[in-house]
Amino acid sequence: MTQSLNLLQTAAFLQGAEDILILTHANPDGDTLGSGFALLRGLRSMAKRVRLFCPDEIPPKFSFMADGIKYADYEPKTIIAVDLADAKLLAHAQADFPIIHLCIDHHGAGKPYAENAFVDPTAAAAAELIYDLLREINAPITPSIADCLYTGISTDTGCFRYSNTTARTLRIAAKLMEYGARAAELNRRYFETKRKTYFSLERMALENLHVHERGRYAVTALTRAMYDECGASEDEAEQIAAIPRQVEGVLVGATLKEKKSGGFKVSLRSYAPVDASAIARRLGGGGHARAAGCTIDTPLLEDAQATLLAAVKDELGALECKAG
């Protein structure tokens, strides 16, 4: 049974906590790492022992967040998860943490897993909540904490571009710049820098970009042969997934990514009124309304594309019926 806490209760919880272990989700992004390291640095400034555990390796562009942090060896008394919508997002490490004392998150859905939870789905990023908490417990917002929190906010909002961005988001970012966040330098790293191999992969993705359903559906595909030819890594394919939806007039964009093990991972992006998660569910997947995913386990790209197209047709058709 999860106890839900408000800001003040969560601040009190943090002030009382000792020998803390912070957990981030697997396949870590800027928000889970920015929130985790900002919380770690803030709590350490209050003379607490704090460690952070990330189930996967930290991507090089975020590794600066851990600079200068040494981990003392102790048995954690308080385990806090940040930006972790569901315990299964701890992946291989889930079994290692049967008890999580506090969850700090901005995701609405997800199965409750912690003894206590401070969840605010109106926050664009978990980093917004960490900012409020650090202010509440009077932890100094150092330049390095500001960098971590700014990273969480800018990466989760596409640099304030997406609909989750609120006036509050912009005001917190303004404060973080005043606290010393290197906004321009961080944004350049996150949004304006790509490997040469990425551009080769994008060129191939654009060669495979096709528009169907009277301009409402765009799809592209990345095959193992393409990865091999340009030497790009699969994580570089993440950015490709945004492209099909960017075609003017498109309501659903899809990217098929051939798995090493065969079959295809499908990334879906949509604009209202199309629900990407509804399309994903038709194929045994799931996700959010604007971003969802599924897997199609057929060896041939043509078959996978046909299966996906059928599901998209069904969903667009169902919408038209609703619209009458």
Next chain:
Amino acid sequence: MTQSLNLLQTAAFLQGAEDILILTHANPDGDTLGSGFALLRGLRSMAKRVRLFCPDEIPPKFSFMADGIKYADYEPKTIIAVDLADAKLLAHAQADFPIIHLCIDHHGAGKPYAENAFVDPTAAAAAELIYDLLREINAPITPSIADCLYTGISTDTGCFRYSNTTARTLRIAAKLMEYGARAAELNRRYFETKRKTYFSLERMALENLHVHERGRYAVTALTRAMYDECGASEDEAEQIAAIPRQVEGVLVGATLKEKKSGGFKVSLRSYAPVDASAIARRLGGGGHARAAGCTIDTPLLEDAQATLLAAVKDELGALECKAG
């Protein structure tokens, strides 16, 4: 002789102005149009007669700013230029306006041309200054004014991504969202929507993308044949110009665009310590430190590329000497 005004003096000037004509620069962008139409709507709410003149056609994505505006016919008594760094940026219309009574701008350089000038180079966009002025004269910030001002700020900062973004920029944007700016919808239009023809042009640009000078210089080219093949327009090439600098490690990015009349327009983008305008000046062009341009009038792409590479080599070499 230009009289420079502060915020209060400019507000007083606006309150006393009658029968106003607002000028934007040619080849209009989101800031000159957003500033112009916001000022027009604000001054009209104070029962003044105001018209706006743009030397070129307003791009479709910005045309909503003019919705519902009708122009009365009168002889302008007060001519105000917004976001106009230099009178020659009125292009073909420059001769029509020998007298400009007030300039409101955020560009530092540029030859003074107006009788009075309110210039603040610390502002990320002229729209920041228009916001301050409208607040100062107590003009109501309507949702449509908020849309115009938000457009000016988001388009001039790459959606808060670039180094001109300040805490003040973010706070004004927060206010504009509260005043009803449709931030997510506008950002989707400006940053997340591209024509299919653009993607074809980008694919060709990526095919031509090459990196030189031990990874510090990246260059691509767009030929007339490419425009013809994909049916893209030259204004779609603007976004291409950002790509070469995005290659990891690159300090200078260049895009050669073949002109209808023959020869090539060159767009240069750089990161510190490389000064793009210094490279442009070596070829008779100019611009800003991070973004500059020039023209190379040789019919053959190979020759133009060689000329440009030589100028880049010279500039990088000069830098290394300075660095010792």
